[in-house]
Amino acid sequence: MKEEQLPASYTASIKEMLGQEADAFLESYSAPRTQGLRFNPLKSTSAIGQVAVDRTVPQFILKPIPWCQGGFYYDEPARPGRHPYHAAGLYYIQEPSAMSAAELLAPEPGETVLDLAAAPGGKTTHIAGLMQGQGLLISNEIHPERAKILAENVERLGIKNTLVTCATPEQLSARFPQAFDRIMLDAPCSGEGMFRKDPKAIQEWSPAHVVMCAARQWDILQDAYIMLKPGGTLAYSTCTFNRQENEETIARLTASYPDMELLTCKRLWPHLEKGEGHFVALLRKQIDTVSVNDDANRNAKKRRSKNNPKTNSSIRDAYQLFQDWAAVELPGLSCQGVPLLFGESLYLLPESFNGNLHTGLLDGLRIPRAGLHIAHLKKNRIEPAHALAMALQPIQASRSFDLSSEGPEIHAWLRGESLPVPSELHGWTLVTLDGLPISWGKASLGQLKNHLPKGLRILKAHIDEQ
Numbered sequence: 001m002k003e004e005q006l007p008a009s010y011t012a013s014i015k016e017m018l019g020q021e022a023d024a025f026l027e028s029y030s031a032p033r034t035q036g037l038r039f040n041p042l043k044s045t046s047a048i049g050q051v052a053v054d055r056t057v058p059q060f061i062l063k064p065i066p067w068c069q070g071g072f073y074y075d076e077p078a079r080p081g082r083h084p085y086h087a088a089g090l091y092y093i094q095e096p097s098a099m100s101a102a103e104l105l106a107p108e109p110g111e112t113v114l115d116l117a118a119a120p121g122g123k124t125t126h127i128a129g130l131m132q133g134q135g136l137l138i139s140n141e142i143h144p145e146r147a148k149i150l151a152e153n154v155e156r157l158g159i160k161n162t163l164v165t166c167a168t169p170e171q172l173s174a175r176f177p178q179a180f181d182r183i184m185l186d187a188p189c190s191g192e193g194m195f196r197k198d199p200k201a202i203q204e205w206s207p208a209h210v211v212m213c214a215a216r217q218w219d220i221l222q223d224a225y226i227m228l229k230p231g232g233t234l235a236y237s238t239c240t241f242n243r244q245e246n247e248e249t250i251a252r253l254t255a256s257y258p259d260m261e262l263l264t265c266k267r268l269w270p271h272l273e274k275g276e277g278h279f280v281a282l283l284r285k286q287i288d289t290v291s292v293n294d295d296a297n298r299n300a301k302k303r304r305s306k307n308n309p310k311t312n313s314s315i316r317d318a319y320q321l322f323q324d325w326a327a328v329e330l331p332g333l334s335c336q337g338v339p340l341l342f343g344e345s346l347y348l349l350p351e352s353f354n355g356n357l358h359t360g361l362l363d364g365l366r367i368p369r370a371g372l373h374i375a376h377l378k379k380n381r382i383e384p385a386h387a388l389a390m391a392l393q394p395i396q397a398s399r400s401f402d403l404s405s406e407g408p409e410i411h412a413w414l415r416g417e418s419l420p421v422p423s424e425l426h427g428w429t430l431v432t433l434d435g436l437p438i439s440w441g442k443a444s445l446g447q448l449k450n451h452l453p454k455g456l457r458i459l460k461a462h463i464d465e466q
Contacts, residue, residue: 002029002030003026003029005202006026006029006195006202007202007205007206009206009207010192010205011026013242014026014241017241017242017243021271024271025269025270025271027271028196028270028271029195029196031196031270032075032076033196033197033276034073034095034096034097034270034274034275034276035073035074035075035076035078035093035095035096036065036071036072036073036074036093036094036095036096036099037060037062037071037072037074037080037091037092037093037094038068038070038071038072038091038092038094038099038125038126038129039070039071039072039090039091040089040090040091040092040125040129040157040158041070041129041130041132042089042128042129042132042133042157042158042159043088043089043090043157043158043436060072060074060078060080061074061075061078062074065096065099065274067099067100067103067268068096068099068100068103069103070129071094071096071099073096073274080093081093083405084405084410084411084414084433084438085405085433085434085436087156087414087433087438087456088433088436088437088438089156089157089158089390089436090436092121092122092125092126092153092157094122094126095122095197095239095275095276096274096275096276097193097239097268097270097273097275097276097277097278098122098123098186098237098239098276098278099122099126100237100266100268100278100280101123101126101184101186101235101237101278101280102123102126102127102130102184102235103126104235104264104266104280104282105127105182105184105233105235105282106130107127107130107131107135107137107181107182108130108131108135109131109132109133109134109135110131110134110135111131111135111136111181111182112135112136112138112179112180112181112352112356112357113127113131113135113136113137113138113180113181113182113183113184114137114138114139114140114172114176114179114180114182114183114184114224114227115127115137115138115139115140115183115184115186116140116169116172116183116184116185116220116223116224117140117141117142117185117186117187117188117220118139118140118141118150118164118184118186119141119143119146119147119149119150120146120149120150120153121139121149121150121153121154123184123186123237124137124139124150124153124154124159124162125153125154125157125159127184128154128157128159128161128162129157131161133159133160133161134161135161135350135352136161136163136350136352136353136357137159137161137162137163138162138163138165138172138176138180139154139162139163139164139165140164140165140166140167140169140172141164141165141166142166142167142168142169143166144166144366144368147164147165147166147366147368148368150164150368151164151368151369154369155369155373155386155387155390156390157390158390158391158392158437159391160348160350160371160372160391161350161371161372162369162371163349163350163362163367163369163370163371164367164368164369165365165366165367165368166365166366166367166368167365167366169219169220169223169224170223171364171365172223172227173223173224173226173227175361175365176227176361177226177227178226178227178228178229178230179227179229179356179357180227180228180229180232181229181232181233182232182233182234182235183224183227183228183232183233183234183235184235184237185220185221185224185234185235185236185237186237186238187213187216187217187220187221187236187237187238187245188213188216188217188220189213189217189238189239189240189245190204190205190209190210190213190240190242190245191204191205191239191240192205192239192240192241192242192277193238193239193240193241193270193276193277193278194239194276196270196276197276210240210242210244210245211244213240213245214244214245214248214249217238217245217249218249218252218253221236221249221253225253225257225260225285228285229285230259230285230286230287230288231284231285231286231287232284232285233263233282233283233284233285234260234282234283234284234285235280235281235282236249236250236253236280236281236283237278237279237280237281238278238279239276239277239278239279240279241269241277241279246265246267246279246281247265247281250262250265250281250283253283254283257285259285259286259288260283260284260285260286261283261284261285261286262281262282262283263282263283263284264281264282265279265280265281265282266279266280266281266282267279267280314341315339315340315341316339318339318341318346318375318377319339319346321377321380321381321382322335322339322346322374322375322382323335325375325382325384328398329384329397329398329399329427329428330392330396330397330398331396331398332393332395332396332397333392333396335348336351337349337350337351337353337354337371337372338350338351338353338354338359338371340359340370340371342370344376344377344378345373345375345376345377345385346373346374346375346376346377346385347369347370347371347372347373347374348371348372348374349370349371350371369387372387372388372391373385373386373387373388374387374388375388384428384440386439386440386451386452386453386456389430389431389437389438389439389440390437390438390439391437392430392437393437394430394432394435394437397429397430398427399425399427399428399429399430399443400429400430400431400432401421401425401429401430401431401432401441401443401448402431402432402433402434402435403431403432403433403434403438404433404434405433405434410433410438413431413438413439413450413452414438414452414456414457415457415458416450416452416454416457417450418447418448418449418450419441419447419448419450420446420447420448421443421446421447421448422446423445423446425443425448426443426444427442427443427444428440428441428442429441429442429443429448431448438452439451439452439453439456440452
């Protein structure tokens with residue numbers, strides 16, 4: 001890409017901001033775009049992860065990303081999205097610079113965390129890995145179609161402790177004032193860091209668009225402030241370069257809320273680092289903060305579940321049916337959490353909803369994924385959910401059947417075909433790929449019937465992170 005292909009007002013602002021460095025920055029647009037993947041620690045134990053790296057390096061030529069443990073560059077013409085390991089959730093394809101945000105937020109196991117603008121899921125899946133499956137992660141996306149993609153990526157990576165919501169920031173702040181230890185806000189922005197990756201971003205850019213994005217970011221930040229606990233930390237990130245959406249927005253936040261302390265700002269520039277560029281600011285709310293919205297706090301505490309006794313009885317019966325099934329089929333599974341029933345679908349919310357939170361807070365929200373989807377109820381019998389398979393370890397299941405990433409059977413399975421199996425194998429079986437769960441199968445009379453959801457049966461390359 002040549003400089004003249006960029007908006008003149010954009011290049012002028014870059015030259016004003018970077019001075020003598022501007023030429024090097026603008027020349028970076030002529031370099032090949034950078035691409036990366038991040039291994040999923042919920043899947044890649046030390047043994048599996050090493051096998052994966054050993055087998056993947058010859059195909060993908062992976063090189064470590066310095067600011068992200070588990071992150072690797074790969075070069076064209078590699079297509080890791082086409083490899084069966086991608087379907088197994090072993091890694092997430094993500095722009096390398098974007099990996100810096102969750103690393104800076106540094107969530108810990110057991111915390112309550114919010115990813116406020118989360119689709120398609122790069123930062124959510126990164127945060128979930130750092131939390132090691134412990135605590136609660138609420139991952140929100142306001143646009144329904146993007147929220148669906150977010151939920152699918154959460155499921156593919158086998159994440160158990162994440163609630164996916166499709167709500168406005170205002171809807172969430174009314175329910176969850178001062179509820180979160182850490183908040184990630186990867187704010188909608190003008191996308192200047194997308195120019196090399198997506199030429200359409202150039203067409204959409206204008207000075208007026210920058211002003212509009214900054215105003216929208218400010219609105220979202222105010223709701224994020226309401227939801228952040230005293231003593232909690234907020235990571236604000238964008239994939240854009242201008243100061244108006246970055247430093248000036250953060251300065252406005254700290255000026256309007258003096259209890260917000262700026263800890264650090266980090267920029268990754270594409271002419272200095274191998275990446276498309278990113279901005280991240282980390283802030284902390286002081287511990288002696290007085291509630292900024294006492295009414296919201298009171299209303300959140302008063303909001304209780306609208307489930308009537310009959311509904312609650314149905315949930316208990318459904319969960320007991322699942323526990324009875326799991327005692328036989330999944331003897332290594334420890335069921336902990338709060339069950340929820342949506343029609344015939346049984347979910348398990350994280351344990352946090354037995355503590356400071358309660359299910360009444362979810363009333364009226366659109367929820368594409370209410371924690372871990374564990375089962376479908378089929379006329380008083382259990383059919384295990386695909387999400388449950390993806391969240392398991394083979395040792396937890398009574399039966400498993402392993403496929404090799406180097407054999408033809410895995411490709412047949414991903415196309416939805418049944419496979420021949422030993423005749424002694426019978427019943428629900430966890431199908432694995434080099435030890436990584438990939439789906440359920442049901443064995444009978446020497447055949448393993450494929451229960452991979454139809455929507456996942458075409459293995460094709462796609463880029464997760466936009």
